[in-house]
Amino acid sequence: MLNLGCHLSAANGNTAMVKTALSIGANTFAFFTRNPRGSKAKKEDPADAAKAAAMLKENGFGKLVAHGAYTMNLCTADPEARAFAAEVLADDLRRMTGLPGNFYNFHPGSHVGQGTDVGIEYISAALKQALSHGYPVTVLLETMAGKGSEIGGRFEELKAIIDAVGSDSLGVCLDTCHVYDGGYDIVNDLDGVLAEFDRIIGLDRLKALHLNDSKNPFASHKDRHECLGQGSLGIETFRAVVNHPALKDKPMIMETPNELPGYQREINLLRSLES
Ligand code: FE
Ligand code: FE
Numbered sequence: 001m002l003n004l005g006c007h008l009s010a011a012n013g014n015t016a017m018v019k020t021a022l023s024i025g026a027n028t029f030a031f032f033t034r035n036p037r038g039s040k041a042k043k044e045d046p047a048d049a050a051k052a053a054a055m056l057k058e059n060g061f062g063k064l065v066a067h068g069a070y071t072m073n074l075c076t077a078d079p080e081a082r083a084f085a086a087e088v089l090a091d092d093l094r095r096m097t098g099l100p101g102n103f104y105n106f107h108p109g110s111h112v113g114q115g116t117d118v119g120i121e122y123i124s125a126a127l128k129q130a131l132s133h134g135y136p137v138t139v140l141l142e143t144m145a146g147k148g149s150e151i152g153g154r155f156e157e158l159k160a161i162i163d164a165v166g167s168d169s170l171g172v173c174l175d176t177c178h179v180y181d182g183g184y185d186i187v188n189d190l191d192g193v194l195a196e197f198d199r200i201i202g203l204d205r206l207k208a209l210h211l212n213d214s215k216n217p218f219a220s221h222k223d224r225h226e227c228l229g230q231g232s233l234g235i236e237t238f239r240a241v242v243n244h245p246a247l248k249d250k251p252m253i254m255e256t257p258n259e260l261p262g263y264q265r266e267i268n269l270l271r272s273l274e275s
């Protein structure tokens, strides 16, 4: 069975998210560990987390894919802001202890003119420090569209971070909109792109997917998500993804412009595409 879900609001706690997921036929989900456009985090509720963890197990959920805040830039130029971002990362990983054994995905960062190598160095140092605590979470670097000075638009950049950190608790979340916008042609050659991923990073590091269509054409480096089947990727791409032996057992999260009924439709659609 495919593990499908979408971003859910964490505002009412973990148990509420599991209930919402169940109500739309999801068996995984994503949530922001704190305000996605700020840095404020909710007070932790261990009893609620324990109840949610039991419900996830009972209902056979796949691994969850928490998402770090968009504002967390581990390679920003200002040293104080950079140190704060690194603290936020470490605190996010600690917070995952409430729902142990899941994934935490984040955008590697933007080097804002300092250069890719410097950016990779800062990101790797922050990750190394945050992972040194050994919290029960696997951290995933998201494949990016390569917008502006974003790091992670090339598989080589993610590989450089993984090598510099040297941890088994570090993997990759592949975002279909981002890789296509980034110049990897999963529409015409999904096998070729995955072969390249395997050659450069290794498919054993691929842990989760974001399923998004794209509002923009191939290699546009734009990053604007579209509902599945309504953008430049098209429904046949998603049919190929959910049936691909290297992908079909991974948690797949939609970040499409939808409310809950739309997500429920996309989950049903994807399940109908599975052969
Ligand atoms: Fe993301
Ligand atoms: Fe994404």
Ligand code: ZN
Residues within 6 Å of the ligand: 175, 177, 178, 223, 224, 225
């Ligand atoms: Zn995106």
